[in-house]
Amino acid sequence: MTDILIIILSTVGALFSLLAAIGIIRMPDTYLRISVNTKAATLGVGLMLVSAAIFFQDFAVTTRVQAIIIFILLTAPVGAHLIGRTSYFTGNKLWKGSVVDDLKGKYNIKSHELQSKNVDDERKKRHIERTDQ
Amino acid sequence: MSTQVYLQYVVIPILILSELMVFVRFLKGPSVIDRVVALDLIVTIGIGIISIYSMITDTSNFLDIAMILALIAFLGTVAFSYYLEKRNKND
Numbered sequence: 441m442t443d444i445l446i447i448i449l450s451t452v453g454a455l456f457s458l459l460a461a462i463g464i465i466r467m468p469d470t471y472l473r474i475s476v477n478t479k480a481a482t483l484g485v486g487l488m489l490v491s492a493a494i495f496f497q498d499f500a501v502t503t504r505v506q507a508i509i510i511f512i513l514l515t516a517p518v519g520a521h522l523i524g525r526t527s528y529f530t531g532n533k534l535w536k537g538s539v540v541d542d543l544k545g546k547y548n549i550k551s552h553e554l555q556s557k558n559v560d561d562e563r564k565k566r567h568i569e570r571t572d573q
Numbered sequence: 574m575s576t577q578v579y580l581q582y583v584v585i586p587i588l589i590l591s592e593l594m595v596f597v598r599f600l601k602g603p604s605v606i607d608r609v610v611a612l613d614l615i616v617t618i619g620i621g622i623i624s625i626y627s628m629i630t631d632t633s634n635f636l637d638i639a640m641i642l643a644l645i646a647f648l649g650t651v652a653f654s655y656y657l658e659k660r661n662k663n664d
Contacts, residue, residue, distance in 0.1 A: 447579055451583070451584060454588050454621070460591065461590070461591030461614070461618070462594065464595055465598050470610070473607060474610055482617070485624075489620075491624070492628055501633045507640060508620070508639055508640050515647040516617075519654075526606065526655075530657060
């Protein structure tokens, strides 16, 4: 029974890792690749670590596995957000099939601050007010 | 067929195949960001390989190294993103 559980969990985890690899090689865009990296790979590695915990059935191993899984679950989104933000600033273009870009014009390019209003609109409005006076 | 034989001849080849495919993106990647993401994924799949290998060899000490690798991968990603953004800001 334990063997079947280990085989199922490790195989599904390996297949998810394979899906992540296929995604990172086939996706057309840096942002989509980052998305694949965080979701599929985290699930695959988590399943493989759980299968290791079931295999050993030892308190020390289970504690280590829990620590690794929680660490990966905490750090993967943070790292993905940081690298995606950097990618947006360094001027990586979105894929041409992308429908919406919510961040367009909302980042101040010089100070790297995010604003809720459109930066260019603000600048234009100020310019118009100045010309009116 | 024991579990360890199955792991050695089915699961490990799948993982090595995916590792090679990520490495192709690491070599090809058009921008530095793609390479950083591919490096992160290489280390993440490496953690999976370590956990499977610790089952094959029946040695649970390898999982400590997996924990350290997870830490180093996160630190690498954060450092790369920090310095790449700074380099862009100074231009």
